[in-house]
Amino acid sequence: MAKQSRKNTARVGMVSFLNTAPVYETWRRTVNEPAWLLREAPPTVLNHLLYRGELDLAMVSSHEYALHPEKYRILADLSISATGAVGSVFLFARRPLTELNNALVLLSSRSQTSVSLVKIILEDLYRLEPRYEVADMVDEEEGAGEAVLSIGDEALFLAAAGTYPYRYDLADIWYGQTGLPFVFALWAVREEFYRAQPATVQAIHRELKRCLREGLNDLSAICRQVAPRIPMAEDECRRYLAGMQYDFNPAQQAGLERFFQLLIERCEVPPAALPLKIIHA
Structure with missing residues (x-):
């Protein structure tokens, strides 16, 4: 039994900003898997933890993926993006x-x-x-x-x-x-962890997408919970979250590719940042 538990252990990193509340708050409320260890931190901290192998998968800055593309794969259907104003x-x-x-x-x-x-x-x-x-x-x-x-x-x-x-x-x-969306953050998994535990990654990926669906369907309750932290009015919070994009559709992928191409031209990231490596649940 202990051997099985070790096999399924995963260290998961999340950001607790207001714009991640649909996923983060729903995960905290509904996911009860002791083997999945949650770590909350700002994006740059999660970037470093994932890079150093202290996390197995995490929401990270899209720039982090581009900086070390050999280390990561992208989880499909999940991002923090905006088409036009993001508001934060x-x-x-x-x-x-x-x-x-x-x-x-x-x-x-x-x-x-x-x-x-x-x-x-x-x-x-x-x-x-x-x-x-x-x-x-x-x-x-x-x-x-x-x-x-x-x-x-x-x-x-x-x-x-x-x-x-x-x-x-x-x-x-x-x-x-x-004329393209901008992708601020991605869900990335370490390449070595994905190769070692693909079933665990798939299970977490499915749970993240479920949390997102449920969170977006329950924005009013989430805003009642998180809006006072800013503070901001609940209706303003709802408008803000409703304007965010949490999927990773072809237009968002094109926007990310344009951003990465500019980073490559500026010699900030290696050419291997493209093409994107995306895995599906």
Whole structure:
């Protein structure tokens, strides 16, 4: 019996931002499999844990997959994406975006993907040359920076606070320039774990998709639970979550491929990031 338990053990990493609530909260409430060990952390932490082999599968920044494609496969039908505005990945600025040349831009330390995206937008799309610093926490004091990249719940808080006079939704800019969705996060499994325990991966994959379906069908209850954490009104929370995309359809795959191609051209990731390696439940 103990041997069987070890065989089925899996270390699963999840993000607990508001935008992951349909999956995360439903998993916590409904999944009761002692052999599946849940670890919650911000995206960049999960990236490092998965890369180091301290997790077996996890929701990670899409940039992490592109950076180490030989180590991972992508679980089909699951992502954190947006077609147009995402509402929680913003560049907040004290002056218009086009005036940020040589300006100090503070970068969130919590997401590899958003950092790369804002650099592509500023440098490649707008031909600007800002200066960058990484910030663990946003400093709202005057003079801390001309702009700040903020993601997740922190971005929702700053958007509600109205601290900065200019706010740019990065997914909206991406869509306006490319006509494609942007994929912020993926579910990735370590290649060696998938080869060793394909049945376990398939079972977890099916449960993740079930949690997503149930979570999206019960957004009102989820928003009653999680909206006070920001805080935000329940109806605003529902509109926000209803506007997110959690699948991984052909359009989203095309958007991810465009992003990865730009990263390859910028020499940020290896050419082996393409083609995508996707497994199905």
